[in-house]
Amino acid sequence: MNRMGAVIRFTFMNKVKTKSFLITTLVLLLLVTVGLNIPYFIDKFSGNDDSGTKIxxxxxxxxxxxxxxxxxxxxxxxxxxxxxxxxxxxxQGLKQEIDKGNIDGYLWFDNSEGGVFPAVSYVSNDESLSNGIYTFLQAALQSVKAEYITKGALSDEQIAALTAPVNIESQQVKNSVDGGSANDPKSDNEPTKAINYGVVYILIILFFMTSMMTGNMIAAEVTAEKSSRIMEILITSVSPLVQMFGKILGMFLVGLFQILLFIAVIGINVSLPHNQGVLAEFDLNLSQINLEVLILGLIFYVLGYFLYATLFAAVGSLVSRTEELGQAVMPITMISLVAFYIGIFSMGAPNSLLLKVCSYIPFVSPVSMIIRVGLGDTPVWEIIISLLILVAGIFVFGWLSAKIYRTGVLLYGKRPTFKELRKAMKAYKI
Structure with missing residues (x-):
């Protein structure tokens, strides 16, 4: 255990101190910061700052x-x-008012066509309306239009109800097994909260990014140690299996460290004054997060990571030169892309047959079950079976990867064929 801890610490500290890791992380954090503030920057550079707009x-x-x-x-x-x-x-007079800065623009109503409500124009020095002004004026004129047409026949509450958009919620028909009415879907099924949809989406993105970034880092580090012949020294003090699982856990902590940095940067940016209004429009309430979705989602996320990490470590041990690594990990990359695209394009149909089948395939079950648990209606027995299959898959592929790693770290030269690899694996026992 002490040796495992030493490998984990060495892997973590060695990685976070490298220039490539620091530069990549800083660049990604900068891109996230810029991306979250793009609307603000656009308004500032285009002169469309709507704060204190006078119309x-x-x-x-x-x-x-x-x-x-x-x-x-x-x-x-x-x-x-x-x-x-x-x-x-x-x-002319209104243009002078705009030039003096007394107003940013003005509304002009044209009833020459004799319509029920006059045509509206917004006149300003800008080439186009900013999103903020357009949204405000559209809502205001929609309310005024209803009041103008009804001519006082409706109360303020009735006008507000008339102009409010109609929200349509998707509900699944349920059988009245528990005494509920089959025609009343709300009797035993709550609408899916937007916050849970966001949790599912974030978990899928994190799973893909973590499995790809940290997986490639694991494979690259194993290959680099092997190509520099450091591996021959390492295996005299630490067994190859301890090295493999130590690197996997160390890189997992590296990925977790990056995720925490991203969460901190995103939290700081969304809390800025100019972004709080945008966040308020989504009307997100953290108390609506379903703990079952969060806990099960994290479990599938972590298990899926370890499944892919063992495969990346095994492939990295077979490559003698870092130049060959990209081609070697391509099959695993393609599998992870398939899992990612299945998840992203199936979020609108969480109870589809495709996701049900994928729930029992270890390489795609983490993403499939995250969606089904978060957005669909998944029986408990299906969740348990999927978890058992995934855990069994980790043990099987972990054992196979350990055999490959134990053999591959000492194979140099060209990549071994399957026959050569099978022979070498038989010579060593795990």
Missing amino acids: GIVLENQPEIAASLKSYQDKAKAASYTFVEYDKGDA
Whole structure:
């Protein structure tokens, strides 16, 4: 155990101190930071900063609509947008107001076509409307339009209900086994929360990134040690099996360290003042996270990582030169891509036959079961069977990988054929 701990510590510290790891991690963190702040940067560089936006409305043009807009702005308490009233106005005078900075633009209503509601134009110096102004004006004018057409026939609550979008939730028909009505899906099935959908999506992305990045790092480190002949010295003090599993656990901690860094950077960026409004629009409530989804998802995530990590270590032990590593790990990379794409494109159909079949195939079951547990309706016995098959797969492929690793670390020159590898594996017992 002491030797295993020494290998884990050495693998972790040796990796996190390398320049390539530090540079790659910093670049990725920088890209995440830039990506989360792209809307803010676009508004800043394009001059479309909507904070304190003043929009002119002419009372002479449409006094009834102008009054309704002012009333909507007061009720909505939209501090970022303010309507400025003008008793009279012409195009030249309003342009001068824009040039002086008194307003950012103005609304012009054209009822020349004789429609029920006049056509609306927003006039400003910008080539196009920013997303913030467009969203605000669209919601405001939609409410004002309903009030304008009904002419006071509806109350404020009725107008709000009329203009509110209709949300359609997808429900699965359930058999009335437990006494619930078959025509009432909500009697025994709660709607899938958006936060749980996000948890599933994040777990799938993390599984793919961790298995690929840390898996390739494991294979590269084994190959580098083998090509530099350091392996011949290492095996005199530590057995090959301790080396393999020590490297796997050490790299797992490296991947976990990277994930924690990403979580910290994402948390800092979304908590910035200019991003809090965007986050509030999603109306996410962490209390809605289903602990069963989170716990089972993490279990499948960790088990899936160890399955792929053992294979990467075995393949790395067969390669004598780092130049050949990319071609050697290609089959494992393709399998992980298949699992990733099956998961991403099946999130809309968590109870599909494809995912049910994939739940019993160890290489794709981690992703499949994460989706089925988080978004679908999966019986407990299916979860247990999938877990047992996955654990059995880890033991089988772990034993096979250990045999390959034990033999491959001392095979130099060209890559051994299957026949040569089988002969060598028979000579050593695990």
